Amino acid sequence: MDNNAIVVNGLTKTFGAKTAVDEISFKVARGRFFGFLGPNGAGKSTTIRMLSGLLRPTRGEAWIEGRPLRGDLLKIKEIIGILPEELPLYERLTGAEYLVFAGRMYGLPRVETRRRAEELLEFLSLAEDRDKLIADYSMGMKKKLALAAVLIHNPRVLFLDEPLNGIDPISGRVVTDLLRRITSKGVTLFFTSHVLDVVERLCDEVAVIDRGRIVAQGSLDSIRSQRALGRDASLEDVFLKLVSADVTREDLSWIG
Numbered sequence: 001m002d003n004n005a006i007v008v009n010g011l012t013k014t015f016g017a018k019t020a021v022d023e024i025s026f027k028v029a030r031g032r033f034f035g036f037l038g039p040n041g042a043g044k045s046t047t048i049r050m051l052s053g054l055l056r057p058t059r060g061e062a063w064i065e066g067r068p069l070r071g072d073l074l075k076i077k078e079i080i081g082i083l084p085e086e087l088p089l090y091e092r093l094t095g096a097e098y099l100v101f102a103g104r105m106y107g108l109p110r111v112e113t114r115r116r117a118e119e120l121l122e123f124l125s126l127a128e129d130r131d132k133l134i135a136d137y138s139m140g141m142k143k144k145l146a147l148a149a150v151l152i153h154n155p156r157v158l159f160l161d162e163p164l165n166g167i168d169p170i171s172g173r174v175v176t177d178l179l180r181r182i183t184s185k186g187v188t189l190f191f192t193s194h195v196l197d198v199v200e201r202l203c204d205e206v207a208v209i210d211r212g213r214i215v216a217q218g219s220l221d222s223i224r225s226q227r228a229l230g231r232d233a234s235l236e237d238v239f240l241k242l243v244s245a246d247v248t249r250e251d252l253s254w255i256g
């Protein structure tokens with residue numbers, strides 16, 4: 001098998017007349033912290049939902065760890081974890097119950113599930129709240145718990161859709177430290193965000209998507225040089241240059 005965890009070839013999704021994702025192609029090497037960046041409505045969630053088997057592509061193909069998306073989806077679901085934008089939490093369970101449920105769903109033995117659940121709760125500073133109902137968790141706590149639940153079966157590729165939205169800086173730090181540790185163990189992270197500085201701080205490589213098309217891909221340095229921006233250009237400069245071509249700033253004449 002080659003060194004790529006994710007290979008995407010001409011992947012397309014249309015919803016009626018709307019092309020949400022338009023013939024995108026890219027590769028992500030194993031162990032990368034890959035940032036998928038773009039403005040609202042660009043097609044990030046649609047892409048991640050196709051790659052994780054939640055949404056059937058209209059056209060194109062992708063391989064996750066060499067396994068075709070259009071083949072046996074169960075084979076893919078065994079080795080991936082997906083954190084969707086809308087968290088799949090059962091609010092009437094406690095945090096600890098939810099993690100045990102997640103582990104058991106993946107067929108982990110009971111004792112091993114409990115061991116991993118306790119370690120994850122401890123690591124994510126949720127141990128004190130382990131017996132609280134999820135309904136009473138804050139947004140940041142819910143994100144951390146959902147992340148713990150996708151890690152419990154030790155996935156090789158993790159898809160994270162806006163994982164840091166709504167998280168305070170301290171929890172954000174805990175989560176990003178955890179994500180870094182995970183990539184250092186050879187797990188591949190595919191991470192969407194519209195928050196530029198987060199992507200800039202964390203990701204080894206990025207792809208920028210705008211209106212369903214990939215408009216740039218590579219390391220930040222290579223994107224800067226392709227776009228003839230200085231080495232000290234921030235990702236924000238690059239991003240604005242790439243995606244804002246027809247952003248017209250209406251001046252809000254009726255205000256004031």
Ligand SMILES: Nc1ncnc2c1ncn2[C@@H]1O[C@H](COP(=O)(O)OP(=O)(O)O)[C@@H](O)[C@H]1O
Nearest residue numbers: 015018020038039040041042043044045046047
């Ligand atoms: N189920 C759907 N039905 C119709 N249109 C959709 C659906 N899901 C997404 N879209 C449209 O596809 C485009 C891309 O959406 P999305 O992938 O959610 O963008 P992003 O995650 O980058 O903000 C948007 O224009 C959105 O309105």
Ligand SMILES: [Mg+2]
Nearest residue numbers: 044045046085
């Ligand atoms: Mg989205």
